[in-house]
Amino acid sequence: xxxxxxxxxxxLRERARAVADSVRDQAGEADAATDxxxxxxxxxxxxxxxxxxxxxxxxxxxxxxxxxxxTVVREAFGGVSAxxxxxxxxxxxxxxxxxxGAAERIQAEWLPRVVSLDAIAALGLxxxxxxxDLKAITTTVVEKDGELVLSGRKxxxxxxxxxxxxxxxxxxxxxxSLVFVPADTPGVRVESGPxxxxxxxxxxxxxDDVRVPLDSRVGLPGQAFPMVxxxxxxxxxxxxGSAVGLAQAALDEAVRHTTGREQFGSTLARLGPMxxxxxxxxxxxxQARLLTYAxxxxxxxxxxxxxxxxxxxxxxxxxxxxxxVDRCVQMMGRFGVVTGSTIERLYRNARPMRIYxxxxxxxxxxxxxxxxxxxx
Ligand SMILES: Cc1cc2nc3c(=O)[nH]c(=O)nc-3n(C[C@H](O)[C@H](O)[C@H](O)COP(=O)(O)OP(=O)(O)OC[C@H]3O[C@@H](n4cnc5c(N)ncnc54)[C@H](O)[C@@H]3O)c2cc1C
Numbered sequence: 001x002x003x004x005x006x007x008x009x010x011x012l013r014e015r016a017r018a019v020a021d022s023v024r025d026q027a028g029e030a031d032a033a034t035d036x037x038x039x040x041x042x043x044x045x046x047x048x049x050x051x052x053x054x055x056x057x058x059x060x061x062x063x064x065x066x067x068x069x070x071t072v073v074r075e076a077f078g079g080v081s082a083x084x085x086x087x088x089x090x091x092x093x094x095x096x097x098x099x100x101g102a103a104e105r106i107q108a109e110w111l112p113r114v115v116s117l118d119a120i121a122a123l124g125l126x127x128x129x130x131x132x133d134l135k136a137i138t139t140t141v142v143e144k145d146g147e148l149v150l151s152g153r154k155x156x157x158x159x160x161x162x163x164x165x166x167x168x169x170x171x172x173x174x175x176x177s178l179v180f181v182p183a184d185t186p187g188v189r190v191e192s193g194p195x196x197x198x199x200x201x202x203x204x205x206x207x208d209d210v211r212v213p214l215d216s217r218v219g220l221p222g223q224a225f226p227m228v229x230x231x232x233x234x235x236x237x238x239x240x241g242s243a244v245g246l247a248q249a250a251l252d253e254a255v256r257h258t259t260g261r262e263q264f265g266s267t268l269a270r271l272g273p274m275x276x277x278x279x280x281x282x283x284x285x286x287q288a289r290l291l292t293y294a295x296x297x298x299x300x301x302x303x304x305x306x307x308x309x310x311x312x313x314x315x316x317x318x319x320x321x322x323x324x325v326d327r328c329v330q331m332m333g334r335f336g337v338v339t340g341s342t343i344e345r346l347y348r349n350a351r352p353m354r355i356y357x358x359x360x361x362x363x364x365x366x367x368x369x370x371x372x373x374x375x376x
Pocket of ligand 1: 122123124125126130131132133155156157158159196200202352355356357358359360361362365
């Protein structure tokens with residue numbers, strides 16, 4: 001039994017590290033941006049790595065989206081730039097349902113452009129009053145005069161304003177449907193913001209009686225949830241990859257600082273509880289990395305069957321990142337709280353990870369349900 005990444009994935013991770021290294025000096029600027037950072041977009045485009053987010057039938061790299069591949073790329077990106085990481089991940093998260101269930105004309109026109117980053121993708125689930133409890137959404141879609149009419153408002157949508165299309169969850173009769181909406185459709189209106197502690201391309205998207213062709217419904221009427229779940233099952237574990245990369249970057253900063261600075265005649269790394277803090281960070285990161293790779297391998301083979309593994313990895317790795325980066329700030333003393341420093345940016349970037357792609361408490365609740373479900 002091997003606990004190492006397959007050769008192919010090791011190579012992908014190296015490729016992604018090289019891309020991340022090439023834009024490292026732009027990371028602070030990009031992570032402060034609330035629109036697509038051209039340097040990051042160009043680097044991602046030139047790398048060809050966005051091909052990992054779309055199946056080969058539509059211009060992507062492998063037959064189906066490989067969760068392990070996406071995860072190792074996000075590990076490399078997450079340690080350098082949250083903006084680059086989000087730009088990469090959202091191409092898959094926003095387009096995955098299209099690859100599964102959109103009309104051929106939509107797939108043919110849009111998915112190759114997702115790969116080339118000529119089209120930026122977005123997924124609209126959350127609403128002003130609805131977060132975790134998605135079945136309570138109020139956005140509606142109805143068939144009218146041979147078209148679909150979409151009405152409602154989506155909130156906290158990554159890439160709002162920058163996206164070229166939105167995959168939107170809406171209520172349809174007693175069920176839920178997913179609707180493909182090009183961003184320039186009349187009635188689509190974006191309000192940017194709010195400003196987040198970790199800046200992000202985010203906004204509210206209004207759909208004011210937006211009319212789209214009937215074949216813009218993705219999948220069957222009222223059957224959106226299986227597609228949304230498949231999206232989460234494929235990409236949730238990649239949040240864990242990003243969190244592991246971020247935690248590793250924080251520890252690298254703390255090691256550099258605590259081995260380079262002396263107090264009381266010794267390097268910080270040898271003083272008081274510092275060795276325990278450093279050792280604990282390393283141990284927790286490796287634990288999270290192992291679980292993340294194991295979960296991502298399972299998700300690559302069977303996304304839905306491995307959803308509980310993906311949830312475990314997402315919770316474990318994002319909680320680890322939160323603890324590790326907090327310890328690293330502490331170990332760096334006053335230098336850890338300087339605005340604009342790498343560690344300060346990592347500290348802020350770690351926080352939202354525990355909230356999006358399934359709040360960690362929600363995922364733990366689902367895990368408990370799976371664990372205690374009576375055997376059939
Ligand atoms: C940076 C960022 C980017 C985002 N991008 C997108 C996007 O592109 N598209 C999109 O649709 N949404 C996006 N979101 C929204 C995100 O999906 C929601 O924040 C998330 O679903 C949680 O919803 P909420 O924030 O309303 O929290 P709530 O649902 O109000 O939950 C608040 C707290 O209660 C806990 N909680 C909720 N329900 C339960 C329960 N049943 N049991 C135990 N605990 C519970 C949660 O874990 C959380 O800690 C983004 C959010 C952020 C921060």
